[in-house]
Amino acid sequence: MAPQRKLDLDPEVVRRARRLAARAAEPIIEMARTHTTVSVERALLRLAGLQGADSEGRPWVNHLVDTVRDQVGLEHGVALPVWDALARGPHASLAHLARDAARGRISFRIPTGSDATLATGAARGAARSGIARIDRRRAERDRLLREVGDPAQPWVYLIVATGDIYEDIPQAQAAAREGADVVAVIRSTGQSLLDFVPEGATREGYAGTYATQENFRLMRAALDDVSRELGRYVRLTNYASGLCMPEIATLAGLERLDMMLNDCMYGIIFRDINPRRTFIDQRFSRQIHARAGIVINTGEDNYLTTADAVDAAHTVVVSQLLNExxxxxxxxxxxxxxxxxxxxxxxxxxxxxxxxxxxxxxxxELFPDAPLKYMPPTKHMTGNIFAGYLLDAFFNLAGVMTGQSIILIGMMTEGIHTPWLSDRDLALENVRYVRDACAGLAEDFVPRPDGFVVQRARQVLSESIELLEKINDDGLLTAIAEGTFGVTRRPADGGKGLDGVVERAPGYLNPAIEILDAEDPHADRAERLEPDKKEVPA
Structure with missing residues (x-):
């Protein structure tokens, strides 16, 4: 049910804000459509089934893309040279090809004529097979939601991350039993800056657990078990950001994650990842999310940890409009x-x-159909746990009163230490009490017309339009370079990962992008429920 309109926002003002956001986004979208990155190319190989790593942990997808780039460049993508090499033999799979490429035994080329036609067909078949696997995982989610039930919103969102996936699993299941509807596994600190995705189940990580395909698989299976036990579907979240955003998004689709943190500017501002790299990677990632039925979580809340939450309120709205x-x-x-x-x-x-x-x-009210994610106070948690617990209760109350969709639980020990399990239990008790005691309060909360709440909301919207007009004049990349969002300045040609950006040449081929561009990601397809007719060996 759509939320009530209580602020009497002028519809034409709202439409103007969206038009300005669309105009500001257009040059970025065009850039993403005409460039590729090393991670986008690696994501194609992961869709085609290539897994594993060498004895030092370097993934085979990295070896293969790096070798192609060194020999013939990536302007045409990896699809043509890789599937041409497979066709010429004697390699039976991508895995065998990657191993020989790592040993320097392969000479890649950009095929032409009938050779190019043959390579194109094989690459398209491999990409189709991978996307079909994502379709089937989406269909699995739909079936489970029907079987075990979907909890009512607001969903309670809780973080688990010990560094050890085998410790995370029982904690995540315990959190679900205590009332968590969404379990987020935070990535190990610094993983966003790695230009490769680690392989396998991991047992060591600093302030988080590595995002890997095997860790995704293990946690999803564990939450499926507890979902059946509880009679409600428990969603799994991880992070699709950083230098491997497209690959992690692809692995999430293949392993049926439900949500992914994926923001248009978070990695730029808070991890100093090159803006161009981020926006190009982001488009492919979101196409995968759309196809997989994954809900993205954007990161505007982070701006308010570095900028003043009153003065910078309009930057949050502008970023939300751009993310939309x-x-x-x-x-x-x-x-x-x-x-x-x-x-x-x-x-x-x-x-x-x-x-x-x-x-x-x-x-x-600006985004009535979006599952908004509301974040708790962190910046002003002082170490006074009693005041912190009270502040979290006010946060929970605001979430219920304004009909937020996803409420991340606030911890009274935020900013003191990594919360204990007992802190988490108290936090869940806090949100349960407020949610139950104030159930339906959103229906009764109606601000006074032209009162403080209404006037403040209109002021923030007006300031958002002013900022969008300036961004349209100067360009979004310039606005980011000037520190418009989150105060931090990030120039378009600075940051990490720019060397992984490549402009596409005429004849560029990425069959995954072809499919994702051409097809409605939400169309019902019978093949989502059927086994692959033809698997391409990896």
Whole structure:
């Protein structure tokens, strides 16, 4: 059910904001459509089934893409040279080809004529096979939701990340039994800066657990077990950001994750990843998310950890509008846009709760069909656990009053240490109490017409339009370079990963992008429920 309209926003003002966001996004979309990256090319090979790594942990997809790049470049993509080499033999699979490429035993070329036609057909078949596997995983989710039931919103979102996947699993199952509807496994610190995806199950990670295909598989299976036990589907979240965004998105689709953190600017601002690399990788990632039925979570909440939550409120709205446009262009529906925002206003400011209500209600009404993700206070948690627990209760109350969709539980020990399991239990008790005691309160909360909450919301929307006009004049890459979002300045030609960006040449081929561009990601297809007719060996 769509939320009530309580702020009486001018529809034409809202339409103007969206038009400006679409215009600002267009040059970025064009750049993403005319360039590729090393990670986009590796993602194609992962879709085709290539897995594994050498004895030092370097994935075979990295070896294969790097060898192709060194010999013939990536301007035409990896599909033509790789499947041409397979056709010329004697390699029976991508895995054998990758091993020989790593040993320097392969000479790649850009095929022409009938050789190019043969390679194109084989590459398209391999990409189709991988996307069919993603389709079947999506169909599995649909069946499980029908079988075990979908919990009512707001969904309670809880983080688990010990560094050891085998420790994460029992903690995640315990969290589900205590009321968590969404379990997020935070990645090990620094993984976003790795230009490869580790292989296998991992048991060591700093402040998080590595995102790997095997870790995804293990956690999804564990949450399926507890979903059947509890009679409600428990969703799994991880992070599709960083230098391997397209690959992690692909692995998430193959292993049926339900949500992925995927923001248009988070990696740029907070991890100093090159803006061009990020936007190009992001488009392919979101196309995979759309096809897999994955809900993205965007990262606007992070801006308020570095910028003032009152002064910078409009930058959150602008980023949400941009994320919406980028998401729609990549095929995401409104119900896959888990746009982020946060309860981060200094509680010492008089009327801080009214300001929070104004901001939260504005976002709710601007994106009525989006499963908004509301983040708890972190910046102003002082170490006073009693005040922190109270502040988290106010956050939970604001979430219920304004009809937020996903509520991440706040920890009273935030900023002191990694929370204990007992802290998590108390946090879940807090959100359960407020959610149950205030059930339906969103229906009764109606701000006074032209009162403080309404006027503040309209002010933030007006400031958002002013900023979007400036971005249209200067360009989004310039705005990011000037520190518009989250204060931090990130120039378009700076940061990590720019050397992995390649402009596409005429004749560029990536059959996965061809399929994702050409087909409706949400169309019902019978083949999602059928086994592959033909698997391409990896």
């Amino acid at each position: 446009r980028f998401g729609h262009e990549a095929g995401l529906r409104d119900d896959q846009l888990g746009l982020g925002h946060a309860f981060e206003i200094n509680p010492a400011i008089p009327g801080s709760f009214r300001l929070e209500l104004a901001h939260a209600q504005l976002v709710r």
